[in-house]
Amino acid sequence: MTGEKGVKILLADDEPHILQFLELGLAGEGYEVCTAENGREALRKAEEFHPHIVILDIMMPEMNGFDVCRRLKERGENVAVIMLSAKDAVDDRIAGLTLGADDYVVKPFSFEELLARIQARLRNQFPNLLGGVEIGPFRIDERRGEILYRSEALALSPTEYGLLKFLVLNHGIVLSKTKILDSVWGYQFGGEENIVEVYIRSLRDKLGDKEHRLIRTLRGAGYRMDLS
Incomplete structure (x- = not known):
């Protein structure tokens, strides 16, 4: 599976090893990648970077993923949000999806699964990018x-x-x-x-x-x- 030219992905996670792993992997697939280590930085970079997809950890300092998701969706821009969480709690999934998240991935996850979910979001929300x-x-x-x-x-x-x-x-x-x-x-x-x-x-x-x-x-x- 290969990335699509011009597709922008914002990664937000406070665990440096996860951030680096995903950044290298997604860049290697052809995506344009930007990273953030906390919620407030994620919001600021989203405003500057204008990503198509935001991969968003729930538990982050300064502002959690739920609040970031809500703020992103309130802007009214067409952005797909994939939430990451170490928890498999039903309440967490419901909270994220209710706030407008488009998908939910539980840690640990395979890189191939994340790629499949990214492609699914692109086909669903940005079909023009896929030709x-x-x-x-x-x-x-x-x-x-x-x-x-x-x-x-x-x-x-x-x-x-x-x-x-x-x-x-x-x-x-x-x-x-x-x-x-x-x-x-x-x-x-x-x-x-x-x-x-x-x-x-x-x-x-x-x-x-x-x-x-x-x-x-x-x-x-x-x-x-x-x-x-």
Whole structure:
């Protein structure tokens, strides 16, 4: 996987070894990288650097990641925020996502996973930077609001379109029903989790995925789109 020319990423973490590791790795992938060691510095550099993606640690001095995320989103700029945390607490994830964070990664994590999540955010929020969104047998056409599978346009409802796009953009990543509901239906959705199963079944029918090789079910974990 390679970075895209012109994509700016701001890293904010108070652990120097993590900051250096990520900076070297992302720069090596072709991204333009800027770093900050505390929350206030992150806000200042975001204003100067205008990043597309901010990778933001939660526990930082001077201003924590939650407050930085809130301030970034209040500015109204199109910026994707990926939160980092040493905790796997549900309350932390809910707090970050409620404040507008676009994704959440728990330490320790693999560099490959972070790259996949960065690419997913770019495809979702900055498709113009990627020169068209073609992933495996899929092509996502945001302007026309359609998804092509093996060069054939799929007849999708708005919700099916949103769900399939989310699955494709996050291919290879296990997605829980809760994560899918939050990202596709929204945090205010008050229905049952089983609605996800209904729409997954519909997508499988339209994709001819009778053996569930494309959209896999992982019992007790969720779903994963496999494109290999």
